[in-house]
Amino acid sequence: MKFAEKIKALFRRNKLSEETFEDLADLLIEGDMGAALAFEIVDSLKAACKKEGISDPDAAKAKLKELLRPYIKTATFELDPGKLNIVLILGVNGVGKTTSCAKLAQWAGRQYPGNNVILAAGDTFRAAAIDQLKIHGERLGIRVVAQQHGSDPGAVLWDAIDAAAAAGAQLVIADTAGRMHTRSDLVKELAKLDRVVSQRADQANYRKLLVLDATTGQNAMRQAETFHEAVKVDGVIMTKYDSTSKGGMIIAVSRQFGLPTLFLGTGEKYENLQPFNIDAYLEDFVGE
The missing domain is CATH 3.40.50.300 (P-loop containing nucleotide triphosphate hydrolases)
Structure with missing residues:
Protein backbone atom coordinates (compact mmCIF):
# COMPACT_ATOMS: atom_id res chain seq x y z
CA MET A 1 0.00 0.00 0.00
CA LYS A 2 1.33 3.44 -0.94
CA PHE A 3 1.96 5.76 1.97
CA ALA A 4 -0.82 8.18 0.94
CA GLU A 5 -3.30 5.30 1.00
CA LYS A 6 -2.44 4.69 4.66
CA ILE A 7 -3.07 8.35 5.45
CA LYS A 8 -6.36 8.27 3.58
CA ALA A 9 -7.43 5.06 5.36
CA LEU A 10 -6.66 6.66 8.72
CA PHE A 11 -8.85 9.67 7.95
CA ARG A 12 -11.73 7.50 6.71
CA ARG A 13 -12.67 6.87 10.34
CA ASN A 14 -16.05 8.22 11.35
CA LYS A 15 -14.68 10.65 13.91
CA LEU A 16 -11.47 12.18 15.13
CA SER A 17 -10.16 10.81 18.40
CA GLU A 18 -6.99 10.81 20.44
CA GLU A 19 -6.23 7.44 18.88
CA THR A 20 -6.50 8.97 15.40
CA PHE A 21 -3.88 11.58 16.24
CA GLU A 22 -1.59 8.98 17.85
CA ASP A 23 -1.86 6.77 14.79
CA LEU A 24 -1.18 9.76 12.54
CA ALA A 25 2.04 10.51 14.45
CA ASP A 26 3.12 6.89 14.01
CA LEU A 27 2.36 7.08 10.30
CA LEU A 28 4.31 10.30 9.79
CA ILE A 29 7.30 8.76 11.56
CA GLU A 30 6.95 5.69 9.33
CA GLY A 31 6.85 8.10 6.39
CA ASP A 32 10.45 9.22 7.10
CA MET A 33 9.54 12.54 8.66
CA GLY A 34 11.36 11.98 11.93
CA ALA A 35 9.76 11.67 15.38
CA ALA A 36 10.22 15.24 16.64
CA LEU A 37 8.78 16.80 13.49
CA ALA A 38 5.92 14.28 13.33
CA PHE A 39 4.82 15.07 16.90
CA GLU A 40 5.18 18.80 16.26
CA ILE A 41 2.87 18.59 13.24
CA VAL A 42 0.31 16.38 14.97
CA ASP A 43 0.23 18.71 17.98
CA SER A 44 -0.37 21.64 15.61
CA LEU A 45 -3.16 19.72 13.90
CA LYS A 46 -4.84 18.84 17.20
CA ALA A 47 -4.70 22.47 18.32
CA ALA A 48 -6.06 23.72 14.97
CA CYS A 49 -8.92 21.21 15.01
CA LYS A 50 -9.85 22.21 18.54
CA LYS A 51 -9.62 25.94 17.83
CA GLU A 52 -11.56 25.77 14.55
CA GLY A 53 -14.06 23.15 15.69
CA ILE A 54 -12.97 20.61 13.09
CA SER A 55 -14.44 17.17 13.72
CA ASP A 56 -14.81 15.82 10.20
CA PRO A 57 -11.86 13.57 9.18
CA ASP A 58 -11.78 14.94 5.62
CA ALA A 59 -11.58 18.49 6.95
CA ALA A 60 -8.80 17.39 9.31
CA LYS A 61 -6.86 15.89 6.40
CA ALA A 62 -7.24 19.14 4.47
CA LYS A 63 -5.99 21.04 7.52
CA LEU A 64 -2.99 18.67 7.74
CA LYS A 65 -2.09 19.50 4.15
CA GLU A 66 -2.41 23.20 4.96
CA LEU A 67 -0.15 22.86 8.01
CA LEU A 68 2.51 20.92 6.11
CA ARG A 69 2.89 23.52 3.35
CA PRO A 70 4.93 26.11 5.32
CA TYR A 71 7.45 23.44 6.30
CA ILE A 72 8.38 22.84 2.67
CA LYS A 73 10.83 25.28 1.11
CA THR A 74 10.46 25.59 -2.65
CA ALA A 75 12.66 27.02 -5.40
CA THR A 76 12.88 26.74 -9.16
CA PHE A 77 15.91 25.68 -11.14
CA GLU A 78 16.55 28.17 -13.92
CA LEU A 79 19.54 28.98 -16.10
CA ASP A 80 20.84 32.53 -16.31
CA PRO A 81 20.85 33.22 -20.06
CA GLY A 82 23.52 35.88 -19.72
CA LYS A 83 26.08 33.74 -17.90
CA LEU A 84 27.77 30.36 -17.88
Whole structure:
Protein backbone atom coordinates (compact mmCIF):
# COMPACT_ATOMS: atom_id res chain seq x y z
CA MET A 1 0.00 0.00 0.00
CA LYS A 2 1.33 3.44 -0.94
CA PHE A 3 1.96 5.76 1.97
CA ALA A 4 -0.82 8.18 0.94
CA GLU A 5 -3.30 5.30 1.00
CA LYS A 6 -2.44 4.69 4.66
CA ILE A 7 -3.07 8.35 5.45
CA LYS A 8 -6.36 8.27 3.58
CA ALA A 9 -7.43 5.06 5.36
CA LEU A 10 -6.66 6.66 8.72
CA PHE A 11 -8.85 9.67 7.95
CA ARG A 12 -11.73 7.50 6.71
CA ARG A 13 -12.67 6.87 10.34
CA ASN A 14 -16.05 8.22 11.35
CA LYS A 15 -14.68 10.65 13.91
CA LEU A 16 -11.47 12.18 15.13
CA SER A 17 -10.16 10.81 18.40
CA GLU A 18 -6.99 10.81 20.44
CA GLU A 19 -6.23 7.44 18.88
CA THR A 20 -6.50 8.97 15.40
CA PHE A 21 -3.88 11.58 16.24
CA GLU A 22 -1.59 8.98 17.85
CA ASP A 23 -1.86 6.77 14.79
CA LEU A 24 -1.18 9.76 12.54
CA ALA A 25 2.04 10.51 14.45
CA ASP A 26 3.12 6.89 14.01
CA LEU A 27 2.36 7.08 10.30
CA LEU A 28 4.31 10.30 9.79
CA ILE A 29 7.30 8.76 11.56
CA GLU A 30 6.95 5.69 9.33
CA GLY A 31 6.85 8.10 6.39
CA ASP A 32 10.45 9.22 7.10
CA MET A 33 9.54 12.54 8.66
CA GLY A 34 11.36 11.98 11.93
CA ALA A 35 9.76 11.67 15.38
CA ALA A 36 10.22 15.24 16.64
CA LEU A 37 8.78 16.80 13.49
CA ALA A 38 5.92 14.28 13.33
CA PHE A 39 4.82 15.07 16.90
CA GLU A 40 5.18 18.80 16.26
CA ILE A 41 2.87 18.59 13.24
CA VAL A 42 0.31 16.38 14.97
CA ASP A 43 0.23 18.71 17.98
CA SER A 44 -0.37 21.64 15.61
CA LEU A 45 -3.16 19.72 13.90
CA LYS A 46 -4.84 18.84 17.20
CA ALA A 47 -4.70 22.47 18.32
CA ALA A 48 -6.06 23.72 14.97
CA CYS A 49 -8.92 21.21 15.01
CA LYS A 50 -9.85 22.21 18.54
CA LYS A 51 -9.62 25.94 17.83
CA GLU A 52 -11.56 25.77 14.55
CA GLY A 53 -14.06 23.15 15.69
CA ILE A 54 -12.97 20.61 13.09
CA SER A 55 -14.44 17.17 13.72
CA ASP A 56 -14.81 15.82 10.20
CA PRO A 57 -11.86 13.57 9.18
CA ASP A 58 -11.78 14.94 5.62
CA ALA A 59 -11.58 18.49 6.95
CA ALA A 60 -8.80 17.39 9.31
CA LYS A 61 -6.86 15.89 6.40
CA ALA A 62 -7.24 19.14 4.47
CA LYS A 63 -5.99 21.04 7.52
CA LEU A 64 -2.99 18.67 7.74
CA LYS A 65 -2.09 19.50 4.15
CA GLU A 66 -2.41 23.20 4.96
CA LEU A 67 -0.15 22.86 8.01
CA LEU A 68 2.51 20.92 6.11
CA ARG A 69 2.89 23.52 3.35
CA PRO A 70 4.93 26.11 5.32
CA TYR A 71 7.45 23.44 6.30
CA ILE A 72 8.38 22.84 2.67
CA LYS A 73 10.83 25.28 1.11
CA THR A 74 10.46 25.59 -2.65
CA ALA A 75 12.66 27.02 -5.40
CA THR A 76 12.88 26.74 -9.16
CA PHE A 77 15.91 25.68 -11.14
CA GLU A 78 16.55 28.17 -13.92
CA LEU A 79 19.54 28.98 -16.10
CA ASP A 80 20.84 32.53 -16.31
CA PRO A 81 20.85 33.22 -20.06
CA GLY A 82 23.52 35.88 -19.72
CA LYS A 83 26.08 33.74 -17.90
CA LEU A 84 27.77 30.36 -17.88
CA ASN A 85 25.82 28.12 -15.50
CA ILE A 86 27.82 25.60 -13.48
CA VAL A 87 26.21 22.88 -11.38
CA LEU A 88 28.09 20.51 -9.07
CA ILE A 89 26.17 17.32 -8.36
CA LEU A 90 27.03 16.10 -4.85
CA GLY A 91 26.17 12.99 -2.86
CA VAL A 92 27.36 9.61 -1.63
CA ASN A 93 27.78 6.53 -3.80
CA GLY A 94 24.64 4.65 -4.71
CA VAL A 95 22.10 7.49 -4.63
CA GLY A 96 21.92 7.89 -8.42
CA LYS A 97 24.28 10.85 -8.69
CA THR A 98 25.85 10.13 -12.08
CA THR A 99 22.49 9.25 -13.63
CA SER A 100 21.06 12.47 -12.18
CA CYS A 101 23.77 14.41 -14.03
CA ALA A 102 22.56 12.90 -17.30
CA LYS A 103 18.88 13.43 -16.47
CA LEU A 104 19.49 17.07 -15.58
CA ALA A 105 21.44 17.57 -18.80
CA GLN A 106 18.58 16.10 -20.82
CA TRP A 107 16.02 18.23 -18.95
CA ALA A 108 18.04 21.40 -19.51
CA GLY A 109 18.36 20.57 -23.21
CA ARG A 110 14.57 20.34 -23.46
CA GLN A 111 13.85 23.44 -21.42
CA TYR A 112 16.53 25.58 -23.04
CA PRO A 113 16.77 24.38 -26.65
CA GLY A 114 19.74 25.57 -28.64
CA ASN A 115 21.98 25.93 -25.60
CA ASN A 116 24.83 23.45 -25.40
CA VAL A 117 25.35 21.39 -22.25
CA ILE A 118 28.66 19.86 -21.20
CA LEU A 119 29.05 17.04 -18.68
CA ALA A 120 32.21 16.89 -16.57
CA ALA A 121 33.30 13.49 -15.21
CA GLY A 122 34.56 14.83 -11.90
CA ASP A 123 34.15 11.57 -9.99
CA THR A 124 37.66 10.43 -10.84
CA PHE A 125 37.83 8.25 -7.74
CA ARG A 126 35.55 5.66 -9.33
CA ALA A 127 36.48 4.53 -12.85
CA ALA A 128 32.98 3.16 -13.42
CA ALA A 129 31.53 6.65 -12.87
CA ILE A 130 33.66 8.05 -15.71
CA ASP A 131 32.62 5.24 -18.05
CA GLN A 132 28.97 5.56 -17.02
CA LEU A 133 28.90 9.30 -17.72
CA LYS A 134 30.54 8.76 -21.11
CA ILE A 135 27.84 6.23 -22.02
CA HIS A 136 25.13 8.70 -20.97
CA GLY A 137 26.79 11.38 -23.07
CA GLU A 138 26.88 9.14 -26.14
CA ARG A 139 23.20 8.23 -25.74
CA LEU A 140 22.13 11.84 -25.28
CA GLY A 141 24.49 13.38 -27.81
CA ILE A 142 26.10 15.51 -25.09
CA ARG A 143 29.83 16.16 -24.84
CA VAL A 144 31.56 14.66 -21.80
CA VAL A 145 34.85 16.11 -20.60
CA ALA A 146 36.87 13.45 -18.78
CA GLN A 147 40.36 12.44 -17.77
CA GLN A 148 41.76 9.15 -16.60
CA HIS A 149 40.84 7.39 -13.37
CA GLY A 150 42.57 8.99 -10.39
CA SER A 151 43.16 12.38 -11.99
CA ASP A 152 42.47 15.69 -10.27
CA PRO A 153 38.72 16.53 -10.29
CA GLY A 154 39.64 20.22 -10.36
CA ALA A 155 41.52 19.70 -13.62
CA VAL A 156 38.46 18.02 -15.14
CA LEU A 157 36.25 20.95 -14.14
CA TRP A 158 38.86 23.40 -15.46
CA ASP A 159 38.84 21.63 -18.84
CA ALA A 160 35.03 21.55 -18.89
CA ILE A 161 34.79 25.29 -18.27
CA ASP A 162 37.33 25.93 -21.04
CA ALA A 163 35.37 23.62 -23.36
CA ALA A 164 32.17 25.51 -22.54
CA ALA A 165 33.80 28.82 -23.38
CA ALA A 166 35.11 27.47 -26.69
CA ALA A 167 31.76 25.94 -27.68
CA GLY A 168 29.55 28.73 -26.36
CA ALA A 169 27.86 26.27 -24.02
CA GLN A 170 25.52 27.65 -21.40
CA LEU A 171 25.65 24.84 -18.82
CA VAL A 172 28.34 22.67 -17.26
CA ILE A 173 27.10 19.82 -15.05
CA ALA A 174 29.89 18.22 -13.02
CA ASP A 175 29.73 14.84 -11.33
CA THR A 176 31.75 14.59 -8.08
CA ALA A 177 33.20 11.80 -5.99
CA GLY A 178 30.59 9.97 -3.94
CA ARG A 179 32.59 8.35 -1.18
CA MET A 180 31.57 9.52 2.28
CA HIS A 181 34.22 11.91 3.54
CA THR A 182 34.98 13.31 6.91
CA ARG A 183 33.80 16.89 7.03
CA SER A 184 37.35 18.27 6.68
CA ASP A 185 38.10 16.10 3.63
CA LEU A 186 34.85 17.13 2.00
CA VAL A 187 35.55 20.81 2.60
CA LYS A 188 39.07 20.46 1.21
CA GLU A 189 38.02 18.64 -1.96
CA LEU A 190 35.09 20.91 -2.78
CA ALA A 191 37.13 24.00 -1.94
CA LYS A 192 39.42 23.01 -4.83
CA LEU A 193 36.45 22.97 -7.18
CA ASP A 194 35.25 26.31 -5.81
CA ARG A 195 38.67 27.79 -6.59
CA VAL A 196 38.53 26.48 -10.14
CA VAL A 197 35.17 28.17 -10.67
CA SER A 198 36.39 31.46 -9.16
CA GLN A 199 39.55 31.39 -11.31
CA ARG A 200 38.03 30.28 -14.61
CA ALA A 201 34.43 31.53 -14.39
CA ASP A 202 34.08 33.99 -11.53
CA GLN A 203 30.89 35.48 -13.02
CA ALA A 204 29.20 32.10 -13.46
CA ASN A 205 25.81 31.21 -12.03
CA TYR A 206 27.19 28.49 -9.75
CA ARG A 207 25.16 26.03 -7.69
CA LYS A 208 25.68 22.84 -5.70
CA LEU A 209 22.88 20.29 -5.75
CA LEU A 210 22.78 17.36 -3.33
CA VAL A 211 21.39 14.03 -4.50
CA LEU A 212 19.53 12.04 -1.83
CA ASP A 213 17.85 8.66 -2.09
CA ALA A 214 14.22 9.02 -0.96
CA THR A 215 14.12 5.41 0.27
CA THR A 216 16.97 5.65 2.78
CA GLY A 217 15.20 7.48 5.59
CA GLN A 218 17.42 8.91 8.30
CA ASN A 219 20.57 8.01 6.38
CA ALA A 220 19.59 10.74 3.91
CA MET A 221 19.25 13.21 6.80
CA ARG A 222 22.78 12.42 7.98
CA GLN A 223 24.10 12.87 4.45
CA ALA A 224 22.32 16.21 4.12
CA GLU A 225 23.78 17.34 7.44
CA THR A 226 27.33 16.37 6.44
CA PHE A 227 27.27 18.01 3.03
CA HIS A 228 25.35 21.12 4.05
CA GLU A 229 27.62 21.80 7.02
CA ALA A 230 30.70 21.22 4.90
CA VAL A 231 29.64 23.33 1.92
CA LYS A 232 26.64 25.50 1.21
CA VAL A 233 24.19 23.28 -0.66
CA ASP A 234 21.65 25.14 -2.80
CA GLY A 235 19.05 22.43 -3.30
CA VAL A 236 18.21 18.74 -3.44
CA ILE A 237 17.51 16.19 -6.15
CA MET A 238 15.48 13.42 -4.50
CA THR A 239 15.98 10.17 -6.39
CA LYS A 240 14.03 6.90 -6.31
CA TYR A 241 10.86 8.84 -5.55
CA ASP A 242 8.37 6.23 -6.66
CA SER A 243 6.12 3.63 -5.05
CA THR A 244 8.89 2.49 -2.68
CA SER A 245 9.46 5.92 -1.15
CA LYS A 246 7.29 7.51 1.51
CA GLY A 247 8.04 11.18 0.90
CA GLY A 248 8.42 12.55 4.42
CA MET A 249 12.15 13.03 3.87
CA ILE A 250 11.38 16.03 1.65
CA ILE A 251 9.66 17.81 4.55
CA ALA A 252 12.33 16.77 7.05
CA VAL A 253 15.25 18.02 4.92
CA SER A 254 13.48 21.29 4.22
CA ARG A 255 12.59 21.85 7.86
CA GLN A 256 15.97 20.88 9.31
CA PHE A 257 18.32 22.45 6.77
CA GLY A 258 16.22 24.94 4.84
CA LEU A 259 16.92 23.10 1.60
CA PRO A 260 14.39 23.07 -1.23
CA THR A 261 13.86 19.93 -3.26
CA LEU A 262 14.30 21.04 -6.87
CA PHE A 263 13.76 17.75 -8.73
CA LEU A 264 12.28 14.31 -8.15
CA GLY A 265 13.78 11.28 -9.85
CA THR A 266 10.81 9.02 -10.56
CA GLY A 267 12.27 6.23 -12.69
CA GLU A 268 15.20 4.94 -14.70
CA LYS A 269 14.57 6.79 -17.97
CA TYR A 270 16.20 10.12 -18.75
CA GLU A 271 12.85 11.87 -18.84
CA ASN A 272 12.02 10.60 -15.33
CA LEU A 273 13.23 13.80 -13.68
CA GLN A 274 10.42 16.11 -12.63
CA PRO A 275 10.70 19.64 -11.22
CA PHE A 276 9.32 19.61 -7.69
CA ASN A 277 5.72 20.81 -7.42
CA ILE A 278 4.47 21.38 -3.88
CA ASP A 279 0.79 20.89 -4.73
CA ALA A 280 1.40 17.58 -6.50
CA TYR A 281 3.70 16.50 -3.67
CA LEU A 282 1.15 17.22 -0.94
CA GLU A 283 -1.54 15.33 -2.86
CA ASP A 284 0.86 12.42 -3.25
CA PHE A 285 1.91 12.46 0.40
CA VAL A 286 -1.43 13.08 2.13
CA GLY A 287 -3.79 11.97 -0.62
CA GLU A 288 -6.31 13.99 -2.61
